[in-house]
Amino acid sequence: MVLPPSVTKITEEGRNPRFRIKDTMSETATATAPAPAASGHTSKYTRNAPYTSRVLVNQRLTGPESEKETIHIEMELEDGMHYTPGDAVGIIPTNRIEAVEGVLKALNYTGDERVLDHYKNEISFEEALTRHLAIGKLARGAVNQYAKLCGENVPAGLKELLGADNKAKAEEYTWGREFVDLITEFPGIITAPQQLFNVLQRLTPRMYSIASSIAMHPNQVHTVIRVIRYNTHGAERQGVCSGNMAERAPVGGTMPVFLHENNAFRLPENTDAPVIMIGPGTGIAPFRAFLEERAVTGQKGKNWVIFGEQRSVSDFLYKDEFEEWQQSGVLNLFHTAFSRDQQKKVYVQDRMTENAAELYKWLEEGAYFYVCGDASRMAKDVETALLDAIAKGQDSTPEAAQEYLTAMKKAKRYQRDVY
Template identity: 40%
Template sequence: MAVHIRIHAPPMSAQFASPPPMPLPADKGQLLARLVDGLDSHALWWLSGYSAGLAAKPAQHGVATSAPQQSPAALATIVFGSQTGNARRIAERLAADIERSGGAVRLVRADAYPLRELKTERLLYVVISTQGEGDPPDDARAFVEHLAGKRAPRLDDLRFAVLGLGDSSYPQFNAVGRLLDQRLAALGAQRLFARGEADLDIGTVADPWLQQAVERARELEPKPVQRASVVPLRHAAVKVHDRDHPFAAELLANQRITARDSDRDVRHVELSLEGSGLDYEPGDALGVWPRNAPALVDDVLDTLELDGESPVTVSDETLTLRTWLESRRELTRLARPFVARHAAVSGQGALNRLLAPEQAESLRGLLESHQVIDLLRAWPARWDADDLVAALRPLTPRLYSIASSRKLVGEEAHLTVARTAWDAFGRSHVGAASGFLAAAGEDSRIPVFIERNERFRLPADASRDVIMIGPGTGVAPFRGFLQERAAIGASGRHWLLFGNPHFRSDFLYQVEWQEALREGRLDRLDLAFSRDQADKIYVQDRLREHGRELHAWLEGGAHLYVCGDASRMARDVEKALLAILAEHAATDHDGASERLEALRREGRYARDVY
């Protein structure tokens, strides 16, 4: 179907003041200016750490440098693994708190951590999330595998603490954090204090864990440690608008891009960032703070016979019960802690039995199929307003891959949003954020922030080829990729693999891809519409069909990207990639796994899965 997308001129280049005087010769100053031009805050912090590492080394090549100095406090290394940004934010907060207390600290993303340095560490904090069925984040795979493997060194001189982040709705809640905590201890390291296991209401566990981490770092004696590298990953300045201080973005467009007879309601959403100071790169996500539908809030209030205007105070903040339920508490995602609390309040034996360990699968089915209102109706109980707000989990933002490049759309961010909706238990259900965005009308204001995704970046070398695998709404970031590469005149080739149920009704951005093919901005497009023939065809099937060409692109230096569903699609695509590498590189499964992991380490295999 035709999709009309407004085209905008790129913004004017920003003007920068002259740099302050520096102790460098003129020619070196010019080289420095060229080097830092266009770098973001993460790259600038990395560069500063690299320079500091060079300065800390003994004199080389006739350059006089000072010897390593003893730190004012024990040098803490913070390693984080993050899929959606929560672990990164907690780790950055810990680094800032330790620095404010007078300590020395370095902050390292897990895939940038030099594993050879592990045996020389003295104080290590690990902040890591668990994904899906107990998997580590993509950026922490090598770190976790190294620690769990035979090559991990003895760590008798190391003191450590682990903070795990997860979702108790999943059976393998915080499995990665537990694994690392137990493995570090088994390798001889001394646990400073108990492992933290944070649920979606992260602060409840993270805040006291952070306080302990700062206190212990301050208490420990300083020990000079010679390191080969320093890899900080920090924002250079506090953002005006962030997760806790979102920007109210004006809604510019909200257009359905699936056919009316499609069973999927997918929207193209355009938001204005004008005046926000927010910036993003292709691959980043937009965080959206949703509001629960008023009708859903009314259902909860009516079912519990509660007055929505009743005042409720939490942490010295007093709001009406209705306000808490609309904008501060999760109603569309059911979690185990609330089920346990409701079982206690209701006294329902059947519900209590679901919480037994042997009923894990049945409980999981309940969490996936029921919203809070369904639980309240199926197992009636009397709640008062204060206890209800205390028991419900805090509402959390949802992240959407940005489907645009600022070089084309200017002060805007575009999203591709699938409205989640289904009927069950005699009522209609809708996802909090997707329903909120789909219902947003003209002049609506949407609270948003930018979530950086440094692991999902286009190659710096614009001559590199790019392979993009994005079925369904997973195609969103690749719209931004293609816009960006066209804007900079990239000479590398572009190959997109897209899939959905039906060609006629579900071909997202069909006109744009066809125009890109005609104009040479897209070199290859392979499609997999699973329900248009007797045998279902998915993107992983197309990969296998064109395995020889895919392998040739990779051998030629191509970067490979996957975006979309983590539970099935991403796993099936990875299996297909392993089979292709094994066949066309004439190796076995282990060799293919090593090759794929090497591509990941090189930054040539990146995933944005959810």
């Protein structure tokens, strides 16, 4: 097959065993495996009553030179737990021991003190801090509630962070800080461990786009997680859940999980329809699920993926799998945009622009267009590039392109899963 110039052709030398993901394709999964039910969960497990899932694989996808730590996770599911590509999995994290100990030390408690949890069950203060209270990134609400404990005697520095007039200042203060920083800077306010239930929010589950097809991996769910680590105000910090998955979710260990349906992000019902998938970074997750699903259920529709990351040598997530999908014909077009491989940044939308004529041709053939990943900038820039490609393709005005896109949205041919 002759590939267009900007299509990445992965050579044998380009293969890097470091990135090799254990082939977990079930022996029972074949190209003729039946399609799973279109949607609907039969699971009895919820965020309040999660399933205790065993971790089967926990593997770093990015190379040691990478600025990012992105991990591939495979977890086991019970018979009857079902999901559809496009869904998410909720993971219920715990706070790391260092964070719990930091709070105990700052408040001068041992952790053995007894408190009542949100359901009025008696537990130790240490368990409350580990499993129930959001002691990670500091919320503005927690600052306000903390100040309320002072009555009339709010310390001057804390007072400056309160009220609508001081919103910007409070946001600046909370950025990069955790609860421990607040109680260290303004000590002596907590007089009983139970008060923390009024100050702090609950520790909530985090959602992750599912990166697998259950038809290909029965009783499994896969995810791709970017681990959040940063150094602020003189301390090493990490995201609660991504840090939990990176450091405290070893193979054989367990994590509480539940499945979360997302009917707004679905493969076309018409299995012959072409599909265009724009997935930079961890945004690639649902498209791995889509490709697996289309491959294992023998769907005939064409597939085009545009993947972006920082550097090809260290950040090419699922490189081997993309190569295999290209070779097997599941993936008809594949472009990469490695932003930092050259002087000038190149993003997924640049590949769309370079291939605008082909993009419009696919749309005219009835292609479904999907975007996943960063909501703040990428999703908007991709939409702009899509509108430009449409306007160019039909030689029309921006308004006419917008109408075309609106019609696509109505027909569910433009779907986004951005966060």
